[in-house]
Every structure is written in C-alpha cells, then in structure tokens.
Amino acid sequence: MARIASLRCVSCGAEYDPDRVDYTCPACGPRRGTLEVLYNYDALRRRLRPTSFAETGNPSMWRYLPLLPIDGERYIQPLRVGWTPVYRFPELAAELGLEELYVKDDGRNPTASYKDRASSVVVIKAQEKRAPVVTCASTGNAASSLAGFAAATKLETILFVPRTAPQAKVAQLLVYGARVFLVNGSYDIAYDLAAEAAEAFGWYNRSAAVNPYLVEGKKTGAFELAEQLDWKPPDAVLVSVGDGSVISGICKGFAELVRIGLIERAPQVIGVQAEGAAPVAAAFERYDGETVEIRDMEASTVADSICVGAPRDVVKAVRYVHANGGHLVTVPDASILEAIGILARRTGVFAEPAGAAAFAGLRRLAERGDLTGRSAAVMITGNGLKDITSVTKTIGEPVVIEPTLRAIEEHL
Numbered sequence: 001m002a003r004i005a006s007l008r009c010v011s012c013g014a015e016y017d018p019d020r021v022d023y024t025c026p027a028c029g030p031r032r033g034t035l036e037v038l039y040n041y042d043a044l045r046r047r048l049r050p051t052s053f054a055e056t057g058n059p060s061m062w063r064y065l066p067l068l069p070i071d072g073e074r075y076i077q078p079l080r081v082g083w084t085p086v087y088r089f090p091e092l093a094a095e096l097g098l099e100e101l102y103v104k105d106d107g108r109n110p111t112a113s114y115k116d117r118a119s120s121v122v123v124i125k126a127q128e129k130r131a132p133v134v135t136c137a138s139t140g141n142a143a144s145s146l147a148g149f150a151a152a153t154k155l156e157t158i159l160f161v162p163r164t165a166p167q168a169k170v171a172q173l174l175v176y177g178a179r180v181f182l183v184n185g186s187y188d189i190a191y192d193l194a195a196e197a198a199e200a201f202g203w204y205n206r207s208a209a210v211n212p213y214l215v216e217g218k219k220t221g222a223f224e225l226a227e228q229l230d231w232k233p234p235d236a237v238l239v240s241v242g243d244g245s246v247i248s249g250i251c252k253g254f255a256e257l258v259r260i261g262l263i264e265r266a267p268q269v270i271g272v273q274a275e276g277a278a279p280v281a282a283a284f285e286r287y288d289g290e291t292v293e294i295r296d297m298e299a300s301t302v303a304d305s306i307c308v309g310a311p312r313d314v315v316k317a318v319r320y321v322h323a324n325g326g327h328l329v330t331v332p333d334a335s336i337l338e339a340i341g342i343l344a345r346r347t348g349v350f351a352e353p354a355g356a357a358a359f360a361g362l363r364r365l366a367e368r369g370d371l372t373g374r375s376a377a378v379m380i381t382g383n384g385l386k387d388i389t390s391v392t393k394t395i396g397e398p399v400v401i402e403p404t405l406r407a408i409e410e411h412l
C-alpha cells in the first residue's frame, strides 16, 4: 500500500509521483524546488484517533507509521529512535516568567542527535530504492546518524564533513564503518561536493533539503511533543536552525496534527540562529509572503551544527514558519555557551552548542517579555558529549589532589 499521495514542490506547487522523482522539482531546481510529501489526509482523519499511537505499544517514532513515507515495516531498524523524554521544570519556568517550561531531550537518540529521526527514514528509503550506496554532506550529526542507521544494513556509506568537524562526531562516523572524507572547506562547500559525487556515481543522497523524506522523520518530534502533553502542546516551541529542515519538519508535524484533527491549533514555532550564521532569520525578515529571497553568507559560529551560510531548506523553512505564525530570533555565541551551562546545571540536560542555542533563544525572548505567562518547549537537538571543546573553556578546571583527606580539606 502506497502511503504517499504525491510530492509537491514548495515553490511552484507542481505535484510529482514519488516513483518518478527522487529529489527536487525538475522545473525549479534543487535550491527552490524542494518537495513536500503529501498524504491522503481525509482518510487519515477518519482513521486516526488520539489513542491510535499508544495502542501500537511502540516506544519509538515508528508509532506514527501511518504518517510516515515508507511502504512497509520490513526495513525498520532495531535501533530505537525518537519517543525521547519531555521534562517539565516549574521553578526555572517561573524564573523566566513562563507558565510552563518543557525540555525535549533528543540527545537521547541512538547516535545522540535529532538527525536520527531523518536518517532512520532515509536508510529505509535507500533500501526500498535498492541503492547500494548512501551519501551525505554534514556538519557532523547528519553523517554520524546516517552511518549509525546504515551500520546494520548492507548499504555502503560515504560521507563528507568539513575538516573542522568536532572530533567526537568524526569518531562516530569511523566507528560505524563509514567511508569518511574530511573536506578542506566549509559545510557549504562539502554540500556541493556530495551532491556532485552522488550524481556522478549514482549514490543515494541524504543531504539536507534535497531528499524529501528527511523532513518526514523530522516532523515526528512535533507529533511526540503533542502526544506526550496529552494533545495539548505548549504555546511556543523553540528549535535551532541551520539548513532549516528540522524547523520545517516541526512546523509540518503540527500542521498535519491540526489537519487530521488531533490538536486544535499549532504552537508558535520559533527558530533560533546564531548571530554569525543567520541567513534564514534574514530571509524571514525580508519575506513578503510571495517569494523567498535567497542570500547566502559566510557563516561563523561556535555551534558547528548550525554553522550554515547557504541554507538548503530556506524556502521551505521561511514559508512554513510564516504559515505557522512563528518567527526567528538570533543569539550571540557567548549566550549559546552560557546557555549550555545554565541548562546543564538547572535541568541535568547536557546539550551541544546547537542544542543549547534553542534555550539561549528562549532566554532572550523571556528577557524581552515575549513569553510572559505562556508555556514553551525547547527542542534539545544534540547531546553535549558530541562537542566539548568550546564548552570546556567556560566551565573552569577541576582540582588535582594527593589521595588524602588532608588534601581534600585544604580545598574545602
């Protein structure tokens, strides 16, 4: 049974048969012609109830199978992806002037980032399409998650990451058995190289935005948040933005829940970018409701996962956030680093810089009074152990002692 009704271009609206088009709209090209996956929503609305997902007993994102773009369950990996915990922190909420604060920890996925939601879907698509090789360009997490989810399959994985990618992420790629190319250049350059190589050698491409099935995995974070809060999602959801695919997925997830009647209205989705890498926020500011203007920039931020100057899903992200009624906010690197420490000390959740950026954005808006009296959730998209270099500079040094009580006393 084919679940997908069609693939629709976000720019021109042309619809395509998923058996005929793999990546982007042939008329609009890879940058503007990203495709969105459509389902038969009327049938889903009749069939799905608030309890449908819990009844599967499946503690992973695959509890949402009817809303996901795969043909069968044959290739679903044993790795448990999604259904990550949502925590409530009333005291911290009160200090920030919020009615309620939720933290959804996606650092607890198998390879420790939100990207696992997308990679698990695309590894299945690659097998359905009988591709022998999957590839992608990545700042680190997309690649490590692709390597992890392809590990137990027959797929060969070939990855392109910038030479500056954090050591822990590169270690993940290698340990999962991928072939790894460290590209002498930025992520934006690695991205174009991976696309060229995929085309030249016939590899299946998992790079952000060009592959329409990634956003489908990424929307499950929204489904989960809504279901975990008993179909009463908070007023606002904050998430960090690089290419713009994760935020697109979150917007689409909430929009689909409204469409099939499981929630009344979508929360306001707020994207957070680093000041030194904010082309999506800039495009959103310029957006007139018609054409998304693409202006790339040189990107620089401590948050490597969102260090993107040529965002590949900017058209979709701007349109979806606009339709959602959300917006974007930018934060300086210093407040991202500060947010890592505050989040860790106050909640016990250790986030990598791009994950903590969402919390830095929340603090910024709270200080401005924008969230006063409202409830908000932050999506923690990556685990702190993935990149400890920058945070190490902000947390001080432990004390080295002789192994005696005396030595302890001297330091108490």
Ligand SMILES: *Cc1c(COP(=O)(O)O)cnc(C)c1O
Residues within 6 Å of the ligand: 113, 114, 115, 141, 142, 208, 240, 241, 242, 243, 244, 245, 246, 247, 305, 306, 352, 354, 355, 381, 382
């Ligand atoms: C990829 C990533 C993001 C941003 O997702 P985009 O789809 O690139 O906008 C945020 N945080 C982490 C940890 C990521 O790996």
Ligand SMILES: [Zn+2]
Residues within 6 Å of the ligand: 009, 010, 011, 012, 013, 014, 025, 026, 027, 028, 029, 033
């Ligand atoms: Zn098009």
